[in-house]
Amino acid sequence: MTGLTRRHALVAVATAPLALRAADAPAAASTDAAVVSELLRAELLLQRSYELCAASGPRRVRALARRFRAHEVEHAAALAQALEALGGRGLTAPRTRAEVEAAARSLGVGPSLTAARSRRGRLRHLLALEERVLGALHAALGRLDDDKLLQTVATILGCQAQHLVVLRTALGRRALPRVLDAGRP
């Protein structure tokens, strides 16, 4: 995980009340921890996928992946802090390419990154992953109990939605295909 940046610190302040809330409402905190754990797993997968795309493959995808990976690192840090405040166990990102691909398959995202070597193939893969993560973040809004955590998740959701605009545009698709974007369930 990266060092503490100013933004991480801000998010940490935003999620600080979680510890107190957790003591008051253990059941709600336990549900929130389960939801955050799920989201963190998805964000870590996205982070590793961008990392792999930044390391090799088409040049234009590499440049984009570098920028978006930085966002995912911040998202994962914020969620990890929230999870810790809720008493949840930390998670690690999938390490090997095989682990990344297995995790993507479990979300129904294919073809694998190895198979998707062309620029369009890579972009399609990342788009599908982002759609799934957006879907998970959106569903979480209906399940989370803590107010601050709800807002943190919404701010991450907004960023993923903006990633979608860039990926759709790069693929020559409509940037705004839905009146209400809830990603893919």
Add this chain to the structure above:
Amino acid sequence: MVAASRRAVLLGGLAAAALAGCGERRTPVRRRSAPAPTATPPAQADVLRPLIEIKARAVALYAGHAALERLHAQEEEHLTRLLRAAPGRPIVFANGMAPADLEREMLAAELVVLPRLTDAGLRLLVGAMFATDAEHLAVLRRAAGRFPVPRAFVTGAP
């Protein structure tokens, strides 16, 4: 807040301008005692962007006012020259408000409303609106020649 029926003055269309390399085409200013650079300087187009937005607002505000005709013409000329250096024309309403500001205002309001909603269905509705409005902002940034996703957290802050 801008009324939905308010006539908008659209300064240019949603023509997304490719900014890549724009700054690099300019001849760098030579300074005798310039300090050694410690970081990569921002592209000149990015440096000009805030000024372009203000000029675009001035042009929208001055338009149609007889007493401000000369000012309007001159500000429009300023804007034209700036856009040569940094293509990507911002869109501004007749009252000087930019659609991007309006979208940001909506995002900030949605973020405040979300935790106050106890109904899960309404939360999901506002959550999906938040995602879509974040997308709108990305499209508007792109149209103005900016990178569509400058931050990891979307809050509605400028």
